Amino acid sequence: MAKRSITAQDVALHAGVSRAVVSRTLSNNGCVAKATRQKVLDAAHELGYQVNMLAQSLNRQRSMLIGVITSGQTDPYRSQLLEDLVRSIQAQNYQALLCDIQTHQDLATTLTKLTQFRVSGVIVTSGHPSAELVSECVKLNIPVVVINRSTQLPQVDEISSDNTQGAQLAINYLKKMGCQRLQFLGINNGTYSAQIRQTAWQRLEPTPPLLAPESSYEGGIAAARVALQGGLNFDGLWCANDLLACGFADCARFEFKLKLAQDFYLVGFDDIPSTHFVSYQLTTLRQNTRQIAALALSRLSERASAMTVEKRIDKVDVKLIIRNS
Amino acid sequence: MAKRSITAQDVALHAGVSRAVVSRTLSNNGCVAKATRQKVLDAAHELGYQVNMLAQSLNRQRSMLIGVITSGQTDPYRSQLLEDLVRSIQAQNYQALLCDIQTHQDLATTLTKLTQFRVSGVIVTSGHPSAELVSECVKLNIPVVVINRSTQLPQVDEISSDNTQGAQLAINYLKKMGCQRLQFLGINNGTYSAQIRQTAWQRLEPTPPLLAPESSYEGGIAAARVALQGGLNFDGLWCANDLLACGFADCARFEFKLKLAQDFYLVGFDDIPSTHFVSYQLTTLRQNTRQIAALALSRLSERASAMTVEKRIDKVDVKLIIRNS
DNA sequence: TTGAAAGCGCTAACAA
DNA sequence: TTGTTAGCGCTTTCAA
Numbered sequence: 001m002a003k004r005s006i007t008a009q010d011v012a013l014h015a016g017v018s019r020a021v022v023s024r025t026l027s028n029n030g031c032v033a034k035a036t037r038q039k040v041l042d043a044a045h046e047l048g049y050q051v052n053m054l055a056q057s058l059n060r061q062r063s064m065l066i067g068v069i070t071s072g073q074t075d076p077y078r079s080q081l082l083e084d085l086v087r088s089i090q091a092q093n094y095q096a097l098l099c100d101i102q103t104h105q106d107l108a109t110t111l112t113k114l115t116q117f118r119v120s121g122v123i124v125t126s127g128h129p130s131a132e133l134v135s136e137c138v139k140l141n142i143p144v145v146v147i148n149r150s151t152q153l154p155q156v157d158e159i160s161s162d163n164t165q166g167a168q169l170a171i172n173y174l175k176k177m178g179c180q181r182l183q184f185l186g187i188n189n190g191t192y193s194a195q196i197r198q199t200a201w202q203r204l205e206p207t208p209p210l211l212a213p214e215s216s217y218e219g220g221i222a223a224a225r226v227a228l229q230g231g232l233n234f235d236g237l238w239c240a241n242d243l244l245a246c247g248f249a250d251c252a253r254f255e256f257k258l259k260l261a262q263d264f265y266l267v268g269f270d271d272i273p274s275t276h277f278v279s280y281q282l283t284t285l286r287q288n289t290r291q292i293a294a295l296a297l298s299r300l301s302e303r304a305s306a307m308t309v310e311k312r313i314d315k316v317d318v319k320l321i322i323r324n325s
Numbered sequence: 326m327a328k329r330s331i332t333a334q335d336v337a338l339h340a341g342v343s344r345a346v347v348s349r350t351l352s353n354n355g356c357v358a359k360a361t362r363q364k365v366l367d368a369a370h371e372l373g374y375q376v377n378m379l380a381q382s383l384n385r386q387r388s389m390l391i392g393v394i395t396s397g398q399t400d401p402y403r404s405q406l407l408e409d410l411v412r413s414i415q416a417q418n419y420q421a422l423l424c425d426i427q428t429h430q431d432l433a434t435t436l437t438k439l440t441q442f443r444v445s446g447v448i449v450t451s452g453h454p455s456a457e458l459v460s461e462c463v464k465l466n467i468p469v470v471v472i473n474r475s476t477q478l479p480q481v482d483e484i485s486s487d488n489t490q491g492a493q494l495a496i497n498y499l500k501k502m503g504c505q506r507l508q509f510l511g512i513n514n515g516t517y518s519a520q521i522r523q524t525a526w527q528r529l530e531p532t533p534p535l536l537a538p539e540s541s542y543e544g545g546i547a548a549a550r551v552a553l554q555g556g557l558n559f560d561g562l563w564c565a566n567d568l569l570a571c572g573f574a575d576c577a578r579f580e581f582k583l584k585l586a587q588d589f590y591l592v593g594f595d596d597i598p599s600t601h602f603v604s605y606q607l608t609t610l611r612q613n614t615r616q617i618a619a620l621a622l623s624r625l626s627e628r629a630s631a632m633t634v635e636k637r638i639d640k641v642d643v644k645l646i647i648r649n650s
Numbered sequence: 651t652t653g654a655a656a657g658c659g660c661t662a663a664c665a666a
Numbered sequence: 667t668t669g670t671t672a673g674c675g676c677t678t679t680c681a682a
Binding site for chain 2: 651652653654655657658659660
Binding site for chain 1: 330375376377378379380382383388390393397399401404405407408411412415420421422423424425437438440441442443465542546571572575576578579598599601602603604605
């Protein structure tokens with residue numbers, strides 16, 4: 001039943017040349033006479049030839065696949081990042097092998113899975129690859145880049161939003177709004193980004209941070225209940241992310257009858273869609289996910305050609321989006 | 326530099342057998358003596374052998390890859406569906422090849438890309454595959470399933486939420502809340518799902534639907550401005566999706582000072598996170614994305630073993646989530 | 651039960 | 667510039 005598909009051999013026959021010439025022509029590699037080249041191209045087109053990526057990859061010991069590792073957590077920011085990553089990958093003619101991991105163990109098995117496909121690179125947006133895993137990749141010449149997380153590993157490039165700059169922008173904004181007592185809302189045992197933002201904050205402001213029990217809308221509500229119980233003792237708040245900010249804002253407004261941009265100012269992080277809903281209009285910091293994605297691909301290809309180049313750490317600018325909080 | 330990785334040959338040598346035995350043992354295919362089997366397993370484990378998926382797939386003419394086609398549109402519902410799809414795929418030991426398409430043309434090139442990787446199946450969540458594309462897949466024995474869309478093609482299985490049931494649930498709810506003049510908010514030139522919901526609605530209620538200019542929060546606002554301008558002439562509204570519902574609700578509340586669950590009732594669709602925020606608390610219909618995903622994988626594997634089985638159309642139950650609207 | 655050998659479709663070194 | 671040849675690592679008849 002399953003019809004055999006058209007191979008380079010067929011094209012070679014049709015064009016009256018050898019398969020080697022076909023290969024050279026189609027991969028633009030090695031020299032072919034102009035006329036021959038055209039013959040091959042025509043034949044390939046006529047027959048509807050499609051190269052078999054499996055065979056090609058097997059031979060080249062490298063597939064046109066790039067592994068993208070994400071955690072189940074589907075918050076709007078992550079979705080946006082993923083979308084931009086996939087687009088960047090496809091723009092370079094690669095394809096995205098999407099791997100969802102739940103646990104640290106998953107990361108290990110996933111990374112070996114990816115090596116079995118001889119991926120051209122791995123982009124980690126969740127979890128922390130261990131040294132052995134990475135060295136395994138290095139051995140196989142597979143570059144690894146991590147996004148919004150750090151690692152000690154020397155061969156792994158890092159890309160993240162500039163959280164320090166973010167902290168500064170948030171503080172400047174709050175002060176400009178006249179706030180005198182600033183506060184930060186982080187997450188207990190939170191994500192790497194939340195921790196970094198907290199650290200960045202603490203370098204600039206001494207106030208001990210508020211901590212939400214979890215990184216979510218509900219976490220923001222819970223944090224607000226605790227924080228506002230004894231009265232409002234701050235007038236400017238920076239939240240580690242927008243979901244927290246929305247939760248905090250709602251609890252403050254509906255349970256404690258506080259008014260945003262009046263009783264206190266609030267800055268979020270991520271610029272997720274909800275923040276621009278009429279009922280929120282939250283001031284926030286927008287990450288440049290497109291640039292992060294583009295940079296990830298650049299780093300991957302740089303390291304592909306020179307596995308041992310020095311580790312690079314990129315900080316991508318964030319942008320303050322001023323709304324009504 | 327790049328160390329050659331361990332092959333079946335190495336394992337064979339180490340175990341003192343032929344590579345054929347190694348292959349049989351590891352793929353559980355053909356017979357191997359118990360003792361030999363153990364020897365091979367031990368050797369493989371000791372050497373840390375990992376099968377080369379490229380070689381295996383080339384030989385079997387089929388990779389452990391499943392193509393997932395999505396459109397750039399990252400609304401929360403789509404993200405959730407994607408996540409569930411990827412999990413289901415990984416649960417079956419396959420890997421997800423994620424392809425983002427923008428235009429109809431992209432679908433075509435993407436589908437041929439996928440065939441080049443000899444994927445074991447394709448899941449389409451966006452766009453409408455043409456007859457030729459599908460027949461190309463059929464020829465290569467690649468099953469195709471579409472989610473939340475329909476197609477005339479006989480070899481393509483369809484899975485979607487039961488929109489008719491959804492319409493009925495929404496209407497029942499609104500009537501139970503005492504609504505007398507029901508209305509539906511669809512989308513002008515909208516998604517397939519929105520159209521189906523509209524059709525389902527119209528079979529039950531004769532009222533001509535409202536139409537938003539686009540499928541988004543802003544679309545909902547725009548629709549509300551038009552609809553409410555001349556006064557409120559309905560008391561129960563069903564929106565094609567939650568983003569529209571949020572926009573409509575906000576415009577109604579903030580611009581027209583209407584009260585939800587008082588001046589009119591509103592039911593959404595999708596149960597996206599924003600709907601359960603304190604400031605919305607929208608009643609909505611939840612799609613069972615996990616079941617949709619699981620079903621997609623089932624259909625794919627069924628068709629894989631019998632390409633010509635009759636086309637199947639599955640409707641997955643939706644669930645009314647009653648909140649405060 | 652095991653091994654030898656052919657082949658999946660492609661690339662690349664080498665020779666012509 | 668072209669063709670020949672030897673693999674890439676695996677699976678799978680077919681004999682032994």
